[in-house]
Amino acid sequence: MSKIDKEAIIRAAEEVVREKGARKLTLDAVAAQCGLSKGGLLHHFRTKQALLQAMLESAIGCEAELAAEYAASGGETGGPLASRIHSMFALMEDEESLPRALIAAVAEDPALLEPIKSKEAKVRSELLNNCSDPEMALLLLSAARGLFLGRVLGVMDSDDPIFERLHKRLLKLAADLD
Amino acid sequence: MSKIDKEAIIRAAEEVVREKGARKLTLDAVAAQCGLSKGGLLHHFRTKQALLQAMLESAIGCEAELAAEYAASGGETGGPLASRIHSMFALMEDEESLPRALIAAVAEDPALLEPIKSKEAKVRSELLNNCSDPEMALLLLSAARGLFLGRVLGVMDSDDPIFERLHKRLLKLAADLD
DNA sequence: CAAAACCAACCAACTGGACGGTATGTTATC
DNA sequence: GATAACATACCGTCCAGTTGGTTGGTTTTG
Numbered sequence: 001m002s003k004i005d006k007e008a009i010i011r012a013a014e015e016v017v018r019e020k021g022a023r024k025l026t027l028d029a030v031a032a033q034c035g036l037s038k039g040g041l042l043h044h045f046r047t048k049q050a051l052l053q054a055m056l057e058s059a060i061g062c063e064a065e066l067a068a069e070y071a072a073s074g075g076e077t078g079g080p081l082a083s084r085i086h087s088m089f090a091l092m093e094d095e096e097s098l099p100r101a102l103i104a105a106v107a108e109d110p111a112l113l114e115p116i117k118s119k120e121a122k123v124r125s126e127l128l129n130n131c132s133d134p135e136m137a138l139l140l141l142s143a144a145r146g147l148f149l150g151r152v153l154g155v156m157d158s159d160d161p162i163f164e165r166l167h168k169r170l171l172k173l174a175a176d177l178d
Numbered sequence: 179m180s181k182i183d184k185e186a187i188i189r190a191a192e193e194v195v196r197e198k199g200a201r202k203l204t205l206d207a208v209a210a211q212c213g214l215s216k217g218g219l220l221h222h223f224r225t226k227q228a229l230l231q232a233m234l235e236s237a238i239g240c241e242a243e244l245a246a247e248y249a250a251s252g253g254e255t256g257g258p259l260a261s262r263i264h265s266m267f268a269l270m271e272d273e274e275s276l277p278r279a280l281i282a283a284v285a286e287d288p289a290l291l292e293p294i295k296s297k298e299a300k301v302r303s304e305l306l307n308n309c310s311d312p313e314m315a316l317l318l319l320s321a322a323r324g325l326f327l328g329r330v331l332g333v334m335d336s337d338d339p340i341f342e343r344l345h346k347r348l349l350k351l352a353a354d355l356d
Numbered sequence: 357c358a359a360a361a362c363c364a365a366c367c368a369a370c371t372g373g374a375c376g377g378t379a380t381g382t383t384a385t386c
Numbered sequence: 387g388a389t390a391a392c393a394t395a396c397c398g399t400c401c402a403g404t405t406g407g408t409t410g411g412t413t414t415t416g
Contacts, residue, residue: 004365022285026401038403040366048402102331107200107285110332117333135347138340143317146324153280154288155295162302162316169313182391204375216377218392226376 006044009034010058013051014098022104027051052112055101060119062098066090080126081137082174085144089167092151092158099152131177140174184222187212188236191229192276200282205229230290233279238297240276244268258304259315260352263322267345270329270336277330309355318352 012034017025027048031041045051066087071080091098105112124138131137147166150156156163190212195203205226209219223229244265252260269276283290302316309315325344328334334341 021288023287027403028401037367038401039368039405042403043365043367046403103281103285106331107281109201110199113332120328120333121335135340135343138344139321139347139351140317142324142328142344143321144324145328146320146322146326148324149327150298150320150323153284154291155298157299162313165313166316166320169317173317205377206375215393216375217379217394220377221391224377 004034004036004040004044006054007058009036009041009044009051010055013055014101017100017104022100022107025104049109049112052101052105052108053115056105056112056115059098059101060115063087063091079174079177080123080130081140081177082171084123084141085167085170085174088144088148092148099148103152133177137174137177140170140177144170182212182214182218182222184232185236187214187219187222187229188233191233192279195278195282200278200285203279203282227287227290230279230283230286231293234283234290234293237276237279238293241265241269257352257355258301258308259318259355260349262301262319263345263348263352266322266326270326277326281330311355315352315355318348318355322348 009030013025013030016029016033020029027038027041030051031038034041045054064087067083070086070090071083102113102116123141127137127141128134143166147156147163151158151163187208191203191208194207194211198207205216205219208229209216212219223232242265245261248264248268249258249261252264280291280294301319305315305319306312321344325334325341329336329341
């Protein structure tokens, strides 16, 4: 059992992005953040790309977990659309470090977003088949993503009270569709 | 009148981002793209930050121009919300190089987004004062941004026919609000 | 059982190239 | 002939990845 596992490294990388910005996400910085030498870091992730991939996969998994959690607890109060909207807002509140990884990744190599792209396509097709008004569902999903990315990119203030109101409104609109 | 003006350099920078990705937006690459030496490039923009700033300002101006154009031609068929939605979709169709600059900028230094942030705030307050249902207006605006960024980040296929349908639907919904 | 072989985890030092920026010219324009 | 518009050469730094180890634990083997 190793003291530093891959999860810890990913967390450290997220922390670096949050503190110093996506451009400063260097192997040295990540190594320093989790008290490892660069050599040790590269033992776990043989390239920087591999680390970024792992970060994205972790992010995807985290979001899926949040959505499943909500679906389980909320029960019948929301379908897949509501779950997705919820998970996006939950991601925003928890730690914005995670979605910033997305920025670092897309700056490094847009091809890294492929897993996200395919997952997004899956969600879309799910909505298309299960909603009375698929177009509206996609619009609501896009609105959630717009708010999400607006915050990640820093074009919206995070503490604006309008945020919570929009969140509620989105869930209400989603409830009418699912 | 110089043969190479700042506008041409900005276009070259956008081209580099489109062809090679945000991470490869280097001064050398931009200089090569517009047939200039790096020294010559740095004569026009004394730092990389200055270039990024100019790129963002150009993007903002371009979007404003598109919105104004639409407002003038569309006449009474749409208010400020419809104009904004239109300009976002127009930006997508023309050249996706421009919004990618945004990625390069935020990766380099999130503070560069300040002008975009303040402009976005202005648009928001405009909607808040002029719409019967400001919350819905913001949601529609967010949806447009979600679709916009979804395409920029490459998580949505650009040629999906659903895109145009969502565009029309958004404009219809906006017309009921303005 | 104990020595030998093996292996994952980790580290320090280094390499080679990229990159932002500077210094110092040279040429064209007014 | 002064200033803007370039070019050339160079510097220091950063950074991904390599090399060549060491260590501590596990497995294999005589």
